[in-house]
Amino acid sequence: MNKKDNASVSLRKILGICLIFIFIMGIGVMATNAKFVNVKIILSSNYEMTVLTAKTKVADILEENHITVLEDEVVTPDLEAEISDNKTIKITKASQVKQKVAEVEESITTEEILQNYNSVKEKIITEQIVIPYETITKEATGEGTKQNRVVQNGINGIKEVTYKVRYQNDVEIEKIEMSSKVIKQPVNKIVEVITMKITSRGGERVATTNPALTASTTLAKSVEGITPTIRNFNTSAYCSCSKCCGKSTGITASGARASAWYTVAAGKGYKIGTIIYIPALSNKPNGGWFKVQDRGGAISNSKLDIYMDSHTSALQYGRKTLECYVYEP
Numbered sequence: 001m002n003k004k005d006n007a008s009v010s011l012r013k014i015l016g017i018c019l020i021f022i023f024i025m026g027i028g029v030m031a032t033n034a035k036f037v038n039v040k041i042i043l044s045s046n047y048e049m050t051v052l053t054a055k056t057k058v059a060d061i062l063e064e065n066h067i068t069v070l071e072d073e074v075v076t077p078d079l080e081a082e083i084s085d086n087k088t089i090k091i092t093k094a095s096q097v098k099q100k101v102a103e104v105e106e107s108i109t110t111e112e113i114l115q116n117y118n119s120v121k122e123k124i125i126t127e128q129i130v131i132p133y134e135t136i137t138k139e140a141t142g143e144g145t146k147q148n149r150v151v152q153n154g155i156n157g158i159k160e161v162t163y164k165v166r167y168q169n170d171v172e173i174e175k176i177e178m179s180s181k182v183i184k185q186p187v188n189k190i191v192e193v194i195t196m197k198i199t200s201r202g203g204e205r206v207a208t209t210n211p212a213l214t215a216s217t218t219l220a221k222s223v224e225g226i227t228p229t230i231r232n233f234n235t236s237a238y239c240s241c242s243k244c245c246g247k248s249t250g251i252t253a254s255g256a257r258a259s260a261w262y263t264v265a266a267g268k269g270y271k272i273g274t275i276i277y278i279p280a281l282s283n284k285p286n287g288g289w290f291k292v293q294d295r296g297g298a299i300s301n302s303k304l305d306i307y308m309d310s311h312t313s314a315l316q317y318g319r320k321t322l323e324c325y326v327y328e329p
């Protein structure tokens with residue numbers, strides 16, 4: 001072993017001691033100066049992590065945890081800011097920030113709407129409104145050719161309605177009925193509707209000839225100036241017995257005593273006094289000329305009942321549909 005070798009050994013020893021000293025010193029420094037803090041980091045994806053770090057600058061903490069802030073991301077607090085224990089670093093997308101701004105703008109718009117609302121004006125107005133009358137029909141059984149008739153004319157009513165009207169920029173936007181008062185009640189129109197079932201006269205036609213002009217009986221002479229109508233009647237015969245009439249007075253509905261080959265009973269569609277000529281009976285004593293003098297419960301407008309002297313004659317006549325000329329007075 002030479003002197004050079006000895007020197008080298010002692011240098012190594014010194015270096016070794018120095019390294020140990022520095023190492024110990026380092027631990028001491030770290031133990032006394034290094035302060036570890038808990039920091040919560042919330043990423044833009046809302047992922048949360050808590051890290052233990054000795055760093056205090058936001059940028060350093062992120063770098064230490066290999067978190068790269070993208071161009072469209074914003075860090076709170078600022079990258080250059082210092083942070084202390086239990087603080088939070090939040091990374092958000094710039095678009096999310098913009099959205100918040102947009103929300104703010106929207107709320108301003110709402111305020112503007114509210115301001116506009118203040119310009120809404122209200123007015124109380126009263127209008128007179130027509131209450132239309134109703135038409136009511138009343139059924140009635142009438143005689144003959146009576147038409148439906150107005151029994152009572154309808155009159156419209158009037159009501160006064162009070163509205164609250166809202167205008168925005170002079171344009172009506174709402175109309176609320178507040179109250180209404182009837183000034184005049186409407187009057188119903190009443191129409192009497194005649195039921196024609198019993199009184200209708202069907203199957204009539206105007207005659208082209210007038211048998212009265214060529215006949216010689218008194219009845220025919222009395223209706224020479226009248227144009228007859230022709231229709232078919234279901235004819236039968238009756239007498240004054242109780243079987244035929246339910247009474248036996250022989251007095252007709254007209255008040256006159258019934259006469260054979262003269263009196264007929266007809267439906268209410270034919271007035272008392274109507275003269276009827278039945279060509280099929282022109283060989284009879286009256287030449288076929290009759291006068292409506294009677295009524296009967298079973299006699300509708302399509303029936304004629306011919307008065308006869310005896311019940312036997314009435315039964316013998318039976319029932320025949322015959323063409324008749326009708327002369328109405």
Ligand SMILES: [Zn+2]
Binds near residue numbers: 238244310314
């Ligand atoms: Zn009889």
